[in-house]
Structures are given as structure tokens and as C-alpha cells.
Amino acid sequence: MEVKKRLATRGVKAEKIDELLTLDQRRRELVVDSETLRQKKNEVSEAIANAKRNKQDASQQIAAMKEVGGKIKELEEELKTVGANVSDIAARLPNLPNPSIPVGPDEDSNVEIKVIGKPRQFGFKPKPHWEIGEKLGILDFERGAKVSGSRFLFYKGLGAKLERAVYNFMLDEHEKEGYTEILPPYLVNGASMFGTGQFPKFKEDVFQVQGQDLTLIPTAEVPLTNYYRDEVIPEEELPVYFTALSPAFRSEAGSAGRDTRGLIRLHQFNKVEMVKYCKPEDSYDELEKMTKNAGSILEKLGLPYHIITLSTGDMGFSAAMTHDLEVWIPAQDTYREISSCSNCEGFQARRAHIQYRDDNGKLQFVHTLNGSGLAVGRTIAAILENYQNEDGTVTIPEALRSYMHGVEVIK
Structure with a gap:
């Protein structure tokens, strides 16, 4: 019952x-x-x-x-x-939700738990990031659509350099927190997609290689979580922290008409991912740490955000509890998701057969966690909008200037 x-x-x-x-x-x-x-x-x-x-x-x-x-x-x-x-x-049955999370059918039941930073008060009407990027010649959506189709783009010049600066900054920050950097495969087999919960229910959301048991990863969570699939992790190695930069490929099935312009909802985007393996008794402490790791990136970039706990109806298939970080997007006058940090408890470990041996010599399933640290394209969107100037230029956040070889303003 x-x-x-x-x-x-x-x-x-x-x-x-x-x-x-x-x-x-x-x-x-x-x-x-x-x-x-x-x-x-x-x-x-x-x-x-x-x-x-x-x-x-x-x-x-x-x-x-x-x-x-x-x-x-x-x-x-x-x-x-x-x-x-x-x-x-x-x-096809989702994970059991943690009893403490809000109950509700959709995002309207999510609960805000913390607000960090205050949105900037502009002396002019802020422009959307795609307009800023196109006028500066650093984002080219038109040629992206010509070459690949809608929801693809070219980053160009300082735009490409800014993207690279952002994800290198993120990886360096996560390394300071004890994460081991991984460069994972971008194609995975069906067993890996099943292990993390994408298959069989969400096959329409991904891009598969025709005639082969290979799928383009929708997130680096898939290869990182399957790293220990069908293995017993030595207890003394827990917890294990991984981080990775990878492209994410998503068909965005069912999102027709939503965020058709800009960097918010693309078929291909870069993302820095965090994944943890730990003992069951430690997983909720590890979730709070992971959420702070993601938030720290936004704080060092000077981007306002808030943290919400997702309701049962809005939470991902494999999660038992999820904290979303949403960054302030001035042109939309609202917060938009930039990271989801989830504790999947033993759900993925049971599907992927990932265990450890406890003090009594008994095999137990580990708990797995994953979180964006962060979605790079959305971070670029937030930087362009929050750091825009009235003359159309964009100031580079101080934390990124060394990664930009001293460039302070995109003109």
C-alpha cells in the first residue's frame, strides 16, 4: 500500500x-x-x-x-x-519519491528553499541573449539552422572562447572540491541507457545510431554512472566523485514551440556533469554538498539564482529527491533551470548492478547522485543577459577573465 x-x-x-x-x-x-x-x-x-x-x-x-x-x-x-x-x-516504474518532498502534479507544486543574489536593476530595457550574441557576431543561429537544422548554432570568435572559458572554469572549480575529471564516450549502449533509467521509457527523447546498439548521450550522467556497472566498488573508495564536460544530445520531443530561440533548449549543447557514488547513509548529505558545488559556480560568476525542491510530479524518472538551481534571465524577467541535482538512492544501482561490500561482508547497493555543474549554454545566456551594457557590449565576469586571456569586454 x-x-x-x-x-x-x-x-x-x-x-x-x-x-x-x-x-x-x-x-x-x-x-x-x-x-x-x-x-x-x-x-x-x-x-x-x-x-x-x-x-x-x-x-x-x-x-x-x-x-x-x-x-x-x-x-x-x-x-x-x-x-x-x-x-x-x-x-517503466519511476523511483519512489522521498517522503519529505512536496507532493503535486507539476512544477506549480515546487517549493523555493533559498534565494541567492539580487537581480540587477537596469537603466535600460535588457535585450535577450540571442539578440546580443547575434549583434556582437559571437552566436550564429541562422547558419546553424542551415547546416544542421533548428536548435543548432555556431559559436564564433569570442563566443567560442567564452564557452570554452566557462566550462574550463567549471571543471577547475569541481576539481578543487575533490571531483575526478573524466573524458567519457559520447556514444553508449542500451544497457547503459537502461542502467540510468533513460530506457525503455524515454527512447523518443534521444538520438540513436541506426542499425547499432549505440545512442548519443543525453547527458554525461549516463557514461559516468555506468562506469562501475556490474562491479563491486571497494568500500574504502567510497564516496567516488566524478565530473565531466561533454556534449548532450536531445531530440526535445514534446517541446514544440517552447524556447525556439536562443540557447535555452537546443538539440546539442555542452554540459559539465557531476556524479557521485556513496553509501546509503551518506547520500542526502552528499546531495546538499553537490547542490552547493553547483551554486558556488553561479556565485563566483556573480549570477543571481534560487534553489527549489521539485515536487513528485515534476521530478525526473530516476530521482528520489531533486534540487533545481534556476538562474535569473533578465529579458524573460524570471528564473530558468540551469542545474538539477538529484539523489537517485539505490534506483540506478539496482538497474546497473553497482554494489559495495559493507563492514559485515554483505553486498549492498550504492546510492548514486548526479547534477549539472552547470549547463554551459544556459550559463552563457545568463552571462550575456546579466552582464550586458546599454551600448550592446558585454562585460566578462571577473572569474573568467584569466580564461579569456585578459579580455574584459566583448565589443
Whole structure:
């Protein structure tokens, strides 16, 4: 009942759980019946052998053997079908939400927990980042669309240098916090996508290589979390912190008409990711640390933001709790998501079989966490808008100037 209640807050109907339980009960019955018939088959087989040794008629036993064999085949076929249905339903059920998070159907139920920094008061009407970038000649959306299609772009000159400065700054900051930098594969197999929870439910959201078991990563969370797939991590190595810069490829299915201009919603964008493996008792402390790691980047860049805890209806499939960081975007006069930091508890570890051995020598599933640290394109958008000047130039945040080889203003 508790599982039904908690999954109901994530949109899972009770009937689906009942269906799963009914199928699982039938699967168990089929296993017992199949084993019973196999035992009977062995007994008949022995009786046939004895009859032949004693030169007796074994025709009845042979007929019984065929009958039992036919029934076993029927059971195995049904067991295969029922087992596949059980696995498919179970694989599509989201993680159980932490009981402490807000309950609600969508983003309107999210709860703001902290506000950091004050939005700048402009003496002029702030322009949107795409207009700023195009006029400065550092963002080229038109040629991006020509070469690849909508929601692609070229970064050019100081725009490309600024993007590189931002992600190098992020990686250096995370390294100071104990994260090991990884350069991961950008193509992963189906087992990896299943392990982190993208497959089977969200295949329409990704780009797959036709005819091959390979998918372009929607986030570096996938290869980083699968680094230890099917392994036992030595207890003394926990917690493990990884960070990586990678492109993220997303089809943005279902987002037609949303953020069609600018850097907010692209098919390809760079992102610096943070991933952690830890013991279950430490995972919520690690979530708070990860959230601070992401927030620290924004604070050092001088970008106002707030932190919200997502409701059960707005949270990602694999998460048990998620803190979103949303950065202030002046031209939209609102906060927009720039990082999601999630504790997946043991959900991904169970799917990917990632364990450690505790003090008693017993195998336990680790807890996994992931967070953006940060989405680079959205960080660029926030810098262009928050640091714009009335004459159309953009001031470079002080924290980035050494990465920009001393450039202080994009003119």
C-alpha cells in the first residue's frame, strides 16, 4: 500500500501495480509448475530406462514422457511471455519519491528553499541573449539552422572562447572540491541507457545510431554512472566523485514551440556533469554538498539564482529527491533551470548492478547522485543577459577573465 501511495504521487495508477503483482504471482506459479513437471519427467525417464533394462514394454512411459514434455514447453512459452511483461512494467516504474518532498502534479507544486543574489536593476530595457550574441557576431543561429537544422548554432570568435572559458572554469572549480575529471564516450549502449533509467521509457527523447546498439548521450550522467556497472566498488573508495564536460544530445520531443530561440533548449549543447557514488547513509548529505558545488559556480560568476525542491510530479524518472538551481534571465524577467541535482538512492544501482561490500561482508547497493555543474549554454545566456551594457557590449565576469586571456569586454 505504501509503494502504491508513493508511486501515485508520480502519476502511476494503482491498476498498473495490481497488474504487475498479478503477473508476478502467475510467473511464480509457472516456475513451480514447470519445476514439478521436470521432476515428473525425470521420474518417467528413469522408468523408461528401467523398463528397457528389464526388456519390458515402455510404450506407456514413452507416451507419458511426450505428454509431460509438451506441457513443459507450453509452460515455458507462457513463462517467457509473462516474465517479459513483468520486466517491462517494472522497468517503466519511476523511483519512489522521498517522503519529505512536496507532493503535486507539476512544477506549480515546487517549493523555493533559498534565494541567492539580487537581480540587477537596469537603466535600460535588457535585450535577450540571442539578440546580443547575434549583434556582437559571437552566436550564429541562422547558419546553424542551415547546416544542421533548428536548435543548432555556431559559436564564433569570442563566443567560442567564452564557452570554452566557462566550462574550463567549471571543471577547475569541481576539481578543487575533490571531483575526478573524466573524458567519457559520447556514444553508449542500451544497457547503459537502461542502467540510468533513460530506457525503455524515454527512447523518443534521444538520438540513436541506426542499425547499432549505440545512442548519443543525453547527458554525461549516463557514461559516468555506468562506469562501475556490474562491479563491486571497494568500500574504502567510497564516496567516488566524478565530473565531466561533454556534449548532450536531445531530440526535445514534446517541446514544440517552447524556447525556439536562443540557447535555452537546443538539440546539442555542452554540459559539465557531476556524479557521485556513496553509501546509503551518506547520500542526502552528499546531495546538499553537490547542490552547493553547483551554486558556488553561479556565485563566483556573480549570477543571481534560487534553489527549489521539485515536487513528485515534476521530478525526473530516476530521482528520489531533486534540487533545481534556476538562474535569473533578465529579458524573460524570471528564473530558468540551469542545474538539477538529484539523489537517485539505490534506483540506478539496482538497474546497473553497482554494489559495495559493507563492514559485515554483505553486498549492498550504492546510492548514486548526479547534477549539472552547470549547463554551459544556459550559463552563457545568463552571462550575456546579466552582464550586458546599454551600448550592446558585454562585460566578462571577473572569474573568467584569466580564461579569456585578459579580455574584459566583448565589443
